[in-house]
Amino acid sequence: MIKKKVKHKKSKQDVILDIIKVVFLSIITIVTIYPFWNIFIISINDATDAIRGNLHFWPRVFSLESYKNILSRQEFLNSTKVTVARTVIGTPIAVFVTTMLAYVLSRKDLVAKKFVTIIFIFTMYFGGGLVPYYMVLKNIHLLNSFWVYIFPGCVSVYNMILVKSYIEAMPDEIFEATRIDGANDLTIFFRMIIPLSKPILMTIGLFVAVGQWNAWFDAYLFTSDQGLKTMQSILVEILNQYSMGSSNSEQMSNAAAGMTVTPDSIRMAATMVATVPIILVYPFIQKYFVKGIMLGAVKS
């Protein structure tokens, strides 16, 4: 920021700029934050009352019935466990395998380095498509297995490039010295590369963890076992019931029958339950996130 020593009189253009700035940035902020608030207040409003609509800023009739309902459903609780498990198990494995690859490809003296690098980079631009992929997973018995959430995500070539450029920026001399002292590549990798790359590993760990938490398509397509469904895929099921359309009149009659929740209210509550963990960790992780994007931007 420039410190102004002399206070200039604002020109007309600058006044207009200030107005545009305030208006535009306010709109951006509202557009990104308000939808979450809107879902939130609908979710804590009484379900029958919510059918009347017009819920904008504040709940009319406060009720936590929808949350009670969703949190007492066995399938939802189980899906939460699966989501937590895939995030907690999948993230360190992916970071570890990706870092091993990044280290190997960062070595200037690697035999057939160019060939091995191209093998991996090529997969960023071309693939077999969904049907062959499905058939391969089926034949290696990954369908309806928890590992279908872990193994395919073991390596991310994009993340590998981030780690690789981070390692390449380290001075060679420190590794040379260790090698002369008799350390082999494994020792260098575990004792030096991993500790020294900690900041970038945090960043890609964040990318992977958010991806794992948000993934739904693999659970949707590759598993039919209810016990393996993830939270997001349960949410998709709820969403599909919604788009098939339970009409307002139908909901009204349910309400008349004394039901305290509606498909809509369940949908809102489930959306909130899946969103809140992200919003809670968000302030802590976002600086790593910004760092990661900056690194990626420099690379590409």
Add this chain to the structure above:
Amino acid sequence: MKKKSNLPVHKKAMSKRLWDQRFLFLLLLPALVWVIIICYAPMTGLYMAFSNYSPSTQGYFHDLFGAPFVGMDWFNYFFENDFRLIMRNTLATSLLTLIISFPAPIIIAILLNEVRSTRVKKFVQTASYLPYFISWVIAANIFLTMLSAGGVVNDILQALHVTNKDILFFQNGKYFWGIIASANTWKGMGYSAIIYLAAIAGIDQQQYEAAEVDGANRVQKIFNITLPAMIPTICILLILAIGGIMNTGFEQQLLMQNDAILNYSDVLDTYAYRYGMRNGMYSYGTAVGLFKSVVSFILVLSANSITKKVNDQGLF
């Protein structure tokens, strides 16, 4: 795996070098297994696009190479039937997304740079990339709710007297491209703004000070210093965006579409998925997917080589 050697450059014999690097190849092994199974094995499955594939229990390669060869039949079938409709939807969604989502982060970055208070700046920035962190499932839920009859958007439109009865956004196909474009923008604008802010952060502050001495106001500084400094980044991102024009998204369409508006919402990816997986036309789905992969591969490679040229020569 074939090991290409660069032997003349090195003094040591190949076998000796390989033995020296045995631990490196040990570290490489898991990723190599991964890339073969997850990436290259499915590529062999592209043969399905030229055959009449049907899965049995006798193993992947047995099914694959036992299937009768049909040449380009599936591609011809696609070009003669749904090609035009699907391409129209794909390109329309992509272009509309490009038109809305490309300028938005540039404007955000420039205006954020004009904010004096660090706290306000940080708050707006943090808010702007929050949608990037949530899944498409939640984003789709939000859009379906906000745009529903009796939802907030309809209430606002009625308050402004744009319409006097609820617009059924998801029952009328003509809205769908715009909805997807807005959703893409909503989810991605904060993320892209970070890249532009990085470009702005790289500008030499002395330029601004010099402009100030010359009596330039802030608007003049934006147009004469900030924007020109962003142009290389803008060009590169634009070329990359055009290169990715076939990748118009998959999850968002799949989650927000319904049968009533399929003629507008179906793009290459969802079409290939619906036929290939849902309807069990494995070969046809693969053929459509292959068509898309080849075209977008060519586009992305061209985009990359163009950006390399832009990077090397500099634009000005």
